[in-house]
Amino acid sequence: MEDIKKLIQRVGYPRLIIGGFLLILCIFAAVLSIPMPALISDILTRFGMNGILVLAMVPAIQAGVGLNFALPLGIVCGLVGALVSIEFELAGFAGLIVSILIAIPLATIVGYFYGLMLNRIKGQEMTVGNYVGFSAVSGMCIFWLLAPFKSPELIWAVGGSGLRVTVSLESSIGYVLDNFLTFNIAGIQIPTGLLLFFALCCLVVWIFGRTKSGVIMRAAGANEKFATATGINVNKQRVIGVILSTVLGAIGIIVYSQSFGFLQLYNAPLYSAMPAVAAVLIGGASINKVKISHVIVGTFLFQALLVVSLPVLNVLAEGNMSEVIRTIVQNGIIIYALTRKTGGEVA
Amino acid sequence: MTTEYLLQIKNIVKDYSGNRVLKGVNINIKPGEIHGLVGENGAGKSTLMNILFGMPVIHNTGGYEGDIIIDGKVANPKTPREAMDLGIGMVHQEFMLIPGFTVTENIKLNREITKSNVISRVLGPKLETLDFKSMRKDSREALDKLGMDLDEREIVEGLPVGFMQFIEIAREIDKDNLKLLVFDEPTAVLAESEADTFLKVVKKLSDLGIAILFISHRLDEIIEVTDNITVLRDGEVVSYLKTKEANVNQIAELMVGRKLDNVNTIKKAREIENKDDYILELKNVSVDMPGERVKGLNLKVRRGEILGIGGLGGQGKIGIANGIMGLYKTTGEIIKDGKKLPLNQPKEVLDAGIAFVTEDRRGVGLLLENSIEENIAISALQIKDRFIKKLAGMNIMAKKEIREYALKMIEELDIRCTGPRQLTGQLSGGNQQKVCIARALTLEPDIIMVSEPTRGIDVGAKKIVLDLLKKLNEELGMTVIITSSELAELRSISDRIAIIFEGKLEGILEPDASDVDFGLMMAGEYGKGEVS
Numbered sequence A: 001m002e003d004i005k006k007l008i009q010r011v012g013y014p015r016l017i018i019g020g021f022l023l024i025l026c027i028f029a030a031v032l033s034i035p036m037p038a039l040i041s042d043i044l045t046r047f048g049m050n051g052i053l054v055l056a057m058v059p060a061i062q063a064g065v066g067l068n069f070a071l072p073l074g075i076v077c078g079l080v081g082a083l084v085s086i087e088f089e090l091a092g093f094a095g096l097i098v099s100i101l102i103a104i105p106l107a108t109i110v111g112y113f114y115g116l117m118l119n120r121i122k123g124q125e126m127t128v129g130n131y132v133g134f135s136a137v138s139g140m141c142i143f144w145l146l147a148p149f150k151s152p153e154l155i156w157a158v159g160g161s162g163l164r165v166t167v168s169l170e171s172s173i174g175y176v177l178d179n180f181l182t183f184n185i186a187g188i189q190i191p192t193g194l195l196l197f198f199a200l201c202c203l204v205v206w207i208f209g210r211t212k213s214g215v216i217m218r219a220a221g222a223n224e225k226f227a228t229a230t231g232i233n234v235n236k237q238r239v240i241g242v243i244l245s246t247v248l249g250a251i252g253i254i255v256y257s258q259s260f261g262f263l264q265l266y267n268a269p270l271y272s273a274m275p276a277v278a279a280v281l282i283g284g285a286s287i288n289k290v291k292i293s294h295v296i297v298g299t300f301l302f303q304a305l306l307v308v309s310l311p312v313l314n315v316l317a318e319g320n321m322s323e324v325i326r327t328i329v330q331n332g333i334i335i336y337a338l339t340r341k342t343g344g345e346v347a
Numbered sequence B: 001m002t003t004e005y006l007l008q009i010k011n012i013v014k015d016y017s018g019n020r021v022l023k024g025v026n027i028n029i030k031p032g033e034i035h036g037l038v039g040e041n042g043a044g045k046s047t048l049m050n051i052l053f054g055m056p057v058i059h060n061t062g063g064y065e066g067d068i069i070i071d072g073k074v075a076n077p078k079t080p081r082e083a084m085d086l087g088i089g090m091v092h093q094e095f096m097l098i099p100g101f102t103v104t105e106n107i108k109l110n111r112e113i114t115k116s117n118v119i120s121r122v123l124g125p126k127l128e129t130l131d132f133k134s135m136r137k138d139s140r141e142a143l144d145k146l147g148m149d150l151d152e153r154e155i156v157e158g159l160p161v162g163f164m165q166f167i168e169i170a171r172e173i174d175k176d177n178l179k180l181l182v183f184d185e186p187t188a189v190l191a192e193s194e195a196d197t198f199l200k201v202v203k204k205l206s207d208l209g210i211a212i213l214f215i216s217h218r219l220d221e222i223i224e225v226t227d228n229i230t231v232l233r234d235g236e237v238v239s240y241l242k243t244k245e246a247n248v249n250q251i252a253e254l255m256v257g258r259k260l261d262n263v264n265t266i267k268k269a270r271e272i273e274n275k276d277d278y279i280l281e282l283k284n285v286s287v288d289m290p291g292e293r294v295k296g297l298n299l300k301v302r303r304g305e306i307l308g309i310g311g312l313g314g315q316g317k318i319g320i321a322n323g324i325m326g327l328y329k330t331t332g333e334i335i336k337d338g339k340k341l342p343l344n345q346p347k348e349v350l351d352a353g354i355a356f357v358t359e360d361r362r363g364v365g366l367l368l369e370n371s372i373e374e375n376i377a378i379s380a381l382q383i384k385d386r387f388i389k390k391l392a393g394m395n396i397m398a399k400k401e402i403r404e405y406a407l408k409m410i411e412e413l414d415i416r417c418t419g420p421r422q423l424t425g426q427l428s429g430g431n432q433q434k435v436c437i438a439r440a441l442t443l444e445p446d447i448i449m450v451s452e453p454t455r456g457i458d459v460g461a462k463k464i465v466l467d468l469l470k471k472l473n474e475e476l477g478m479t480v481i482i483t484s485s486e487l488a489e490l491r492s493i494s495d496r497i498a499i500i501f502e503g504k505l506e507g508i509l510e511p512d513a514s515d516v517d518f519g520l521m522m523a524g525e526y527g528k529g530e531v532s
Helices: A002-011 A013-031 A036-055 A057-062 A071-087 A092-120 A125-146 A192-208 A212-222 A224-229 A234-260 A273-282 A292-316 A321-339 B045-052 B056-060 B080-085 B103-107 B118-123 B132-145 B161-174 B192-207 B219-225 B248-256 B317-325 B346-351 B361-365 B372-384 B399-412 B429-442 B459-476 B487-493 B515-522 B526-531
Strands: A166-168 A183-185 A188-190 A262-264 B007-016 B019-029 B034-038 B065-070 B088-091 B180-184 B211-215 B228-233 B236-242 B278-287 B294-302 B306-310 B330-336 B354-357 B388-391 B394-397 B447-451 B479-483 B496-501 B504-509
Touching (some): A013 A273, A013 A292, A013 A321, A036 A188, A036 A234, A036 A292, A057 A192, A057 A212, A057 A234, A057 A273, A057 A292, A071 A092, A071 A125, A071 A234, A071 A262, A071 A273, A092 A234, A192 A212, A192 A234, A212 A224, A212 A234, A212 B372, A212 B394, A234 A262, A273 A292, B019 B236, B034 B192, B045 B180, B080 B088, B088 B161, B103 B161, B132 B161, B161 B180, B192 B211, B192 B219, B248 B515, B294 B317, B294 B479, B294 B496, B294 B504, B306 B459, B306 B487, B317 B447, B317 B479, B346 B372, B354 B429, B361 B429, B372 B429, B429 B459, B447 B459, B459 B487, B487 B496, B496 B515
Parallel strands (some): B034 B211, B034 B228, B088 B180, B180 B211, B306 B479, B306 B496, B354 B447, B447 B479
Antiparallel strands (some): A166 A262, B007 B019, B007 B065, B278 B294, B278 B330, B388 B394
16 A cells, blocks of 8 residues: 555656546547557657657756746747758758758857846746747747748748748658658557657757756756855856757757648747647656656657547547647646646755 | 733743743733843744744644733733734834835724725725724824824835834834733834934833833843843743843843853863964955845954854844855955955855855755755865766766765765765755755865854754864864854854854954853943943
């Protein structure tokens, strides 16, 4: 009995509830004879494509700025990177790498200034971040219209200036990671490249956490007064955290898009931070403590829930029920996590 | 049953989780009496006042034994509201006034006089109109009683502090049933002239038949204004005096007392070889630390000594070490080994070989959600690049090295834990303190500054911590600056003790100096005594 209690404590109620919910959905799926291999392939792909966006939450939390609700800042940088590589008619891995190489410096600059701003509004990072994200997306709508891209792939089919709402990546970087070393086992398509790339990013963030810079950044995030007394420049560490988070956001959207097959511009990134925030919280992170394992577990549970609930609920209930359920779960989890003791001590 | 006493405090005993802070306190106060209550920090004054006011903190920690008797009836208030209904009033150290309201509104807050109107007749008394005219009249009367020439329609914001204090008093005396008024350090925030007026007002109040319980660290004031004095020490009433028969020296001695037990023996004076070899000099240092301001301090620290810094709470002793570290805004000059230290830059100070163990263990001293080993290693990692190995051009934390070092420290300092991976938030106070000291030692400093090292830790751990500091000093020649509210502790380990009063150095004493001298210095009376 004691052991069970301990296990429950270790795993945590949110994960048990979501996991239980997922299990019930899976049983329903089996009963309704929805093809399982297709579902599992779907889960793996969505897991890989969203993973890095969720991973982007990690440096921000570690540096003490909380959940990065301004993820769209990184995302628009990533989109610009991808657009430029398409403009130059790059495709395949060359296109992917160039996109990322262009996106990283952009995201660094944006993250730097955003970090400076956050240092002036300590304690309200998440509220302000949300609106910074919204504003950036809206501001970029103007940019998408005015940007001097010429490639017919990118601009409206009728010609003139301005980018399309969705840009197909079929002829450029679409599915390059998904199809890399992909294989089929028992009807399940494994997106090997995608999963490897996500694992690589996790590894890099994990290693960074073990370097001197990483340790100090985490100390600054864990206790600002302690860090100051230890001679750590807390503001600088926060900026580093925000930059890393923004860069990961940029890389994340490129990986997401190549797997999705389209670049989504204009208002698409508006709420893109929410699923990432929800996933990392489901995984067990709080607004001041996070581990890589939280990212992996959270992304898996959250995406699996979406993938399985869609067909099941569509069969059970007519219409758009799955979307409604998804929104309730996603926002419910965010509320749950934010109302937990914030910045507290575990005494 | 009737008695001549208005308030009787009978045999009050109070434990805070096994730690007995009041051990059978008795105090009797007659109507119209001004009764002084003095004692060092931690003597139990605030706990006693909390009991008198039925503060929730008392009842949340298991209540108390004994009785509060008012007018011969057992009262034992359980909430501040009950205490107020019994006629007990309190003037707080920090003002509880709403700045944007007028004087009248503040005085009458939550006791407004109202008239009924059409709406209130329908929707209830909450919506009655305020009767400003009679409210002003009442406020005027209260202010007049205090001899205050202040327009009752004025907004409180921007008034001098002295006035705010009087408005608080006016609010209390405006309550019709007021019988006993408690002043907790009332003159601490007042300028001298304001304090004089204030003391006159206190006398006036007692003429009105209100009993007054007067808590103050300023002994001259106590002598001047009170009728009787109770001296508290370590939760016991050590003396009850008639003010006429008391003098400042006597009270000072009673307050400090000599607390000899196996932990606290007074240290023998020790020969320091080079008396003029100063490792650290402070010149006109001011530190803007709220509640513990340092205002132009001059102090020299000898190489290889243990310097104690003492003084009463709020006088600025805590601010000194925090100022040297640069954690609060500091001005003046700090010179270490002949070189000026940059101000307000903690990293430079750490680089210069000064380590600091903070008084705020849980807030500043530890990463509570990190392991013991990380807590011990992080300062040295940041400042000295210790515990780092190169791996493919990256500075990676050397986990193995840290683990070995942490195990060594755990053994040496006898940190009781389940292992180096345990989170520091789960440790007891004494063991947390040892982790803090271990971290400071890892920096291999020349000077270690320790603030309130034994606050909130048990007697056994206290001895270990103090012995450790002594050992560091004797064996490694480290200069130790220890700041503490417990004088007995300072006297047991320091070579010299600097007493801080009102943000300045009042004087330096040998540990075996007399209790009178310590008492006088802590009350800021030392210099005055010499003059007269």
